[in-house]
Amino acid sequence: MSKPIFNNAASGLPAGWTIKLGDSPVIGTAIHSGSDVGRACQSLMCIPDPDRLREEDPFTEHFIADFPTQIIVHRSRFQVDLNRAREAAVYRSPDQSWGLHVWREPPAEDIVDESLAFHDAFYGELRRVLADVERRYGRFVLVDVHSYNHRRAGPKAAPASQGGAPDINIGTFSMDRARWAQVVDAFTEALSGQDYNGEPIDVRENVSFQGKGEQTRFVHANFPKTGCAIAVEFKKIFMDEWSGEPDWAAIERLRAMLGSTVPVLEAALRGMT
Numbered sequence: 639m640s641k642p643i644f645n646n647a648a649s650g651l652p653a654g655w656t657i658k659l660g661d662s663p664v665i666g667t668a669i670h671s672g673s674d675v676g677r678a679c680q681s682l683m684c685i686p687d688p689d690r691l692r693e694e695d696p697f698t699e700h701f702i703a704d705f706p707t708q709i710i711v712h713r714s715r716f717q718v719d720l721n722r723a724r725e726a727a728v729y730r731s732p733d734q735s736w737g738l739h740v741w742r743e744p745p746a747e748d749i750v751d752e753s754l755a756f757h758d759a760f761y762g763e764l765r766r767v768l769a770d771v772e773r774r775y776g777r778f779v780l781v782d783v784h785s786y787n788h789r790r791a792g793p794k795a796a797p798a799s800q801g802g803a804p805d806i807n808i809g810t811f812s813m814d815r816a817r818w819a820q821v822v823d824a825f826t827e828a829l830s831g832q833d834y835n836g837e838p839i840d841v842r843e844n845v846s847f848q849g850k851g852e853q854t855r856f857v858h859a860n861f862p863k864t865g866c867a868i869a870v871e872f873k874k875i876f877m878d879e880w881s882g883e884p885d886w887a888a889i890e891r892l893r894a895m896l897g898s899t900v901p902v903l904e905a906a907l908r909g910m911t
Contacts, residue, residue, distance in 0.1 A: 654711065655709065663776075669711040671695055698783045721853055724757050777866070808871075810869070812849060828899045832895050
């Protein structure tokens, strides 16, 4: 049985994240799913909403809907990016944000401080949740779900070549790959064995992304012997990345695909010596 969902709200802003606690050592996270921005930041931002949405990871919370424990962040990465180190979590220049100009004027230090406090609070809560899972199960797997654009040249231009843009990219950069090989290989095989639109889905490791984000680094630094964090990037084959329009049938198919890995991951953890 899952425990009730609860929210965290900071400084009167909408809930910053939602955590659903379940009875399993497998955790799904969608830390870039959110699009909420506080009023003070909204008044300083000049980035158009469509451009912001294009670099967020909308709908990724649906991919982890079948995971026993779920962590979903509602705050936009353009206010504070939880998958970057604290000192880089607020985008201050276009070179930190895909060349996009985020701010009409630089945010005041109190706004930056609030965003960094959110970063601190999230990682404090993540540490608490993971320590509890570790205590109950000994080991755990965190599946860190994101998405990525493959039509950057424009809505009518050709997409990125399949060779460099797998449908699902698995990132393992910060983990002890040999230690967790049994888990990662079982996860990859479970996904690779499935079809998408009548074709085998293209699942590869460390191609378009390597899993160098802060959340996976944090897990492996703080739980080096007991925590395996797998970064998963879904190519945006489930939506129009320029209009933001979702393909709900595709989302449900990918959700079922990812959800089917939960028992596989649980079995792989049990099989570790």
